Amino acid sequence: MARKKGLTFYEKEKKINKSTIHEILSTLFYCGVAVFLAFVLVFSVGMKISMVGVSMEPALYNGQEVLINRFIYKITSPKRGDVIAFLPNGNQNSHYYLKRIVGLPGESIQIIDGYVYINGERLPEDEYDKMADYGIAGNEIQLGSDEYFVLGDNRNMSEDSRSGNIGAVKKDTIAGKVWFHLSCDEEGTGFVN
Template identity: 45%
Template sequence: MKYNFDSDEISKKRKKIIKEIIIWVVEIILVILLAYLLVEYAIEKTTVVGESMETTLQENDKVIINKLAYRFSKPKRFDVIVFKQTGKEHSYYNIKRVIGLPGETVQIKDGIVYIDGEPITEKADVELIKNPGLAVEPVILEEKEYFVLGDNRNLSEDSRFANIGNVVSGDIIGKAWIRLKPFNFVNELNPAKETKTENTSDK
């Protein structure tokens, strides 16, 4: 009986090709799955809309959102957060700085933010507030509510106004993490000037 070596060789090559195709398909699926998981649960890119965060962030700046930042912890005062308001039709994200935390009372007097009756020392270099909005009266934050302000205090729609209001934790997408161009970590941008910090502390 004569053995067909050519047929055996063809069969081996065919199996090798099929194996390589399967590996290739699995790798593509894994890459797509990883990309999906990263975008859905870890990071996302957004574009700054408007001037409300100047001079920390400029309009059209590209920002990477750390979506894992608040899965195991809560937003801290002065964090720059990205959020989307429930029920709002606009497609863009809001980017503001956390000022008031759940359970605190926020009020703006003489252009300065007070938390539980004490003036805060700003982390960012910001102007005195000309329009306190709703915070002309004490604003009591409920559980899971945050009071946010734009760093461009006199050209920002934020928690002082009813169309934004207090931000609930469920609407927070994540923490504004990295500005892509020019590259920098958002929390390192626009630090308060020492003289301004000292003056605010003295009041």
């Protein structure tokens, strides 16, 4: 009988042993645990909110979705410059407002000639437009021990603590700190300053 020309390959039968099955099952188990923990972490600490309006442009845009860290203010206090989510006057029927903290508890706030003054000293804000509407902050406002004064970054298109129907934001109405926005900014980082 003549031999066939060319190469021939014989497949070796692969056997599945106990150690391979154990390795596959343990990998699947650990992946499942990791997904479960990530799910619990995001839903217990985080919250997704959509930006409504143009008051925070250029940092946040209308319709942009952001993640809120609901846990951070349980261990630290809000700081000047933080972008927070809050319900105005604790109104559960309202949408969450997203604004930047300007005034801290115990400080006095006033808007003079379109600029924010804290305890009588002008807040350096070169990147923000001069405000045309002073609202209730045209007169000095003394913040309580649990109150914050917030403004939108787009100062002339923002309903914020200058508005009588919002006023100072109480700490217990703050849902959390804006931590990450889901559509990227110009640098592509997704983080909010």
